[in-house]
Amino acid sequence: MKHIFIILNFICFSSLSQNLEGVYSGSLVGDQDLILIEKDQGNYLVTLQTGKNTSLLMLGLQKVDGLTFAVPLQDGDELEVFTTKEGDVLFLEFELENERFNLSFDSVSKSHGSKVISSLGNQKDERLIGTWIEKQAFSLDGTIDKEMDNSTKNYKITYSSDGRIIPDSRIFRDVANKHGHRFDFSDLPTFFWSTDNNCVLITQIPSVNQTFQSTYKIQGDSLIVEEEKIRKVFVKEKK
Template identity: 50%
Template sequence: MRAFLLLLFLSFFMRLPSFSQNFEGTYLGSLIGSHDLILIEKDNKHYKVTLHTGENTSILSVGMKKSNGLSFEIPLNDGEELEVFAKREGDMLTLEFVLEQEKHKVSFSSLNKSSVGLKSSSIKEEIDKRLIGTWKEKQTYNLDGSLNKALDNSSKNYKVVYTKDGRYIHDSRFFRDLDRKNGGEFQFTDIPIFYYSTISNKKLNLKVPSINTSEQVTYEIFGDSLIVYERMHKTVFLREK
């Protein structure tokens, strides 16, 4: 969910287009970190490729369009450059590169679409009344149970609110801190409006109608504790009374 929020705020702040017939857009996958984001913008004849890694690092590169794809470079720790070739295949961005004489291929999924994570429109969506209220973000753990220090916000006491009419309100301080980290000037008008729904009291759908985007995650509630599961980690929230 945090990657989804990061993506949306950067999309609003940088005014990225929501849809494109070419490479422009925002993508989620794993290249350097476990939860990386790639943002691609068109700049005259070139493309600007920004990689936000799971280690809170941003890498900026210039992409050159070729006949059947997009080429850009990523700096390596030894000072060399890793040449990456990207191809857009439907809603997927496929990256190909050679590292240590071995060919690699990884895929990033586009989050600029209306059905991210939703399996079927025939599935009944509702609102789990147990979610309604204010929750304070506590620890974030890797799936093996170890603390994820890069994503842990327990010291910041961010809050999220689930309203009974289906609105999801995330703490504005999260977006303010994110904006400052990326060198931007925070404005409340940059925060998108979120809505939520649930399926079978275990699937949580977050939607942003203004850019026709959504994401689905899994959750569990144990008493006053809410656990939200993502691909590589889980975050614990405590109900505020």
């Protein structure tokens, strides 16, 4: 019995310590997709590259025997994908329309994957790193902007330490639905962030050659971002 207990503990420890980081090639959305798994200050970041300028950046949640991440679907739902690794092969499991799928992605060189992500901007205020929940939107005169207020939706935005932004994909879906447009989640570009003098937030979208600036300040667990006509208040998500 003692030997069985030791073996079970060894198996559990091996699963927990499994290194999932790397770049993998296979087919999930398109014919040839890339999945990049990285660790950023204890959190896993999963990038799904489906085209030259098309990528989705998602947060990964570590499980006892693998990793899960959620891929946004067109109907507003999310596809939960469970991943494990055996040797150099990453296995993906998910259920879609009552059918279970099992896919495999092969490991590729890190240099290949380095083309997927490139961080822009040198200065980064470390206080911004983490996930923030949008709580209130005000006009610059201090009144609540009911048109822009998303306090009931709890939209999230994550600033990673390497300069990438993980926006809440629901924002783009909801805006598109509101204006009667069809939004394809695969069209969501990759966003990058940097700061200037710990008070100016710079957001860049290289695929469309766009740069936006806003001012910000951090007070305790609150982040206040002031744009051209609106002031948004975020609260830092507690782990």
